[in-house]
Amino acid sequence: MFSWIEHNRLLTLARQAARLPHILIVLLLGLAIALLSQFGAIPVIMAQVFIYGISENAIDTSEMSALVSGSWMAATLLSSFAGIFLFLWLWTRFFEKRSFSSLGFELPNALIKYLRGFLIGIIIFGGAVGLLAVTGFAEIEQGNPSMQGVTALGGVLVVLAGWLVQGAAEETLTRGWMLPVLSARYKPWVGILVSSLFFAVLHSLNPNLSVIAMVNLALFGFFAAFYALREGSLWGICALHSVWNWVQGNIFGFEVSGGSFGGGTLLNLMETGPDWLTGGPFGPEGGLAVTFVLVVGMAFIFFWPVKTQEVSPESVQE
Incomplete structure (x- = not known):
């Protein structure tokens, strides 16, 4: 019934590699890639400081419109995470000797998978918000009129570009590379466990972190791993992760992690x-409402009536 965990397209693609790195190399390299990529945002942050100055130990955004704020936020996300794609391309190309598309970016049905993931992400996070709403634990707050509602629509749409890159980059590192490489070299449960915990650890320095938040971060890692394995590609989970953050922060106005x-x-x-x-201050990801929807989401994945199609390694093009 769950044979797709061991026999799926992502593991088949990973086995194309000329060599698969040891688990310690995977962990150290994954951490280095995640950290080094963040340096790309330094010029963007310096430009904002130069133009707007600093107020209360943060960039002064008081005079920004939603559109300008969203544009800077998109630029920051793009510059912070785009480097992950470059580092992984170099690694897979010159060390593992395989194509970047073998990380789960094959073209057949890519758009369908991406749009499906986008929709599922909205539904799942919307479910958590709905749970808070029906229990009376979420209500609309009156904030800055220029930064919410229809007035903010331009900024909300522009910042989506940054979230699309951020979500896809994190998924490419953890579920596109780390998960299948460890699963192919060792056992699938090793890849699932290590990549999920690694994902949680990457967010362990986030502000207002709690025990429940750490549990939910790990749960999201497991959910994302099962989703990617079940679908046999990365398109869907990239879209889901991106829209999860966007809906959380720019549709509903919560803190994001x-x-x-x-x-x-x-x-x-x-x-x-x-x-x-x-x-609380961590945002819904730090509460049991999100725990509930992630558990339900994993149950859905295990009984998802989609058959993963296996293809021969030779069919993948450079």
Whole structure:
């Protein structure tokens, strides 16, 4: 029934590699790639400091419109995470001797998978917000009129470009490379466990982190791993991850993994219940409402009536 965990397209693609690195190399290299990529944002941040100055130990955004704020936020996300693609291309090309597309970016049905992931991401996170709403633990907060509602629509749409890159980059590193490489070299459970915990550790320095938040970060890692393996590609989970963050921060106005992001928000919701349920200052990802939807999401994946198609390694083009 669950044979797709061991026999799926992502593992077949990983086995094309001329050599698969040891687990310690995978962990150290993954950490180095994640950290080095962040240096790409330094010029963008310096430009903002030069133009707007610093107020209360942060860039002064008080005079920014939602569109300008969203543009800077998109630029910051793009410059912070685009380097991950470059580093992984270099590694797979010159060390593993395989194509970048073998990380799960094959073209057949790519658009369908991407749009499906986008829709599922909206539904799943929307489910968590709906749970908070029906229990009376979320309500609309009146904030800066220029940064919420229809007035902020331009910024909300522009910042989506940054989230699309950010979500895809994290998924490419953890589920496109780390998960199948470790699964192919060792066992699938090793790849699933290590990549999921690694994903949680990458966010362990985020502000306002709690025990439930760490559990949910790991749960999202497991959910994303099962999704990618079940689909046999990375397109769907890249879209899901990206829209999850976008909807959370720029549609509903919550903190995203403990942080506040620019671009404005269509709705400005505020958690009003206990932190263990709503997530408190970390955002919904720190509460049991998200725990619930992630568990339900994993159950859905295990009974997802989609048959992963295996193809011979020779069919993958450079």
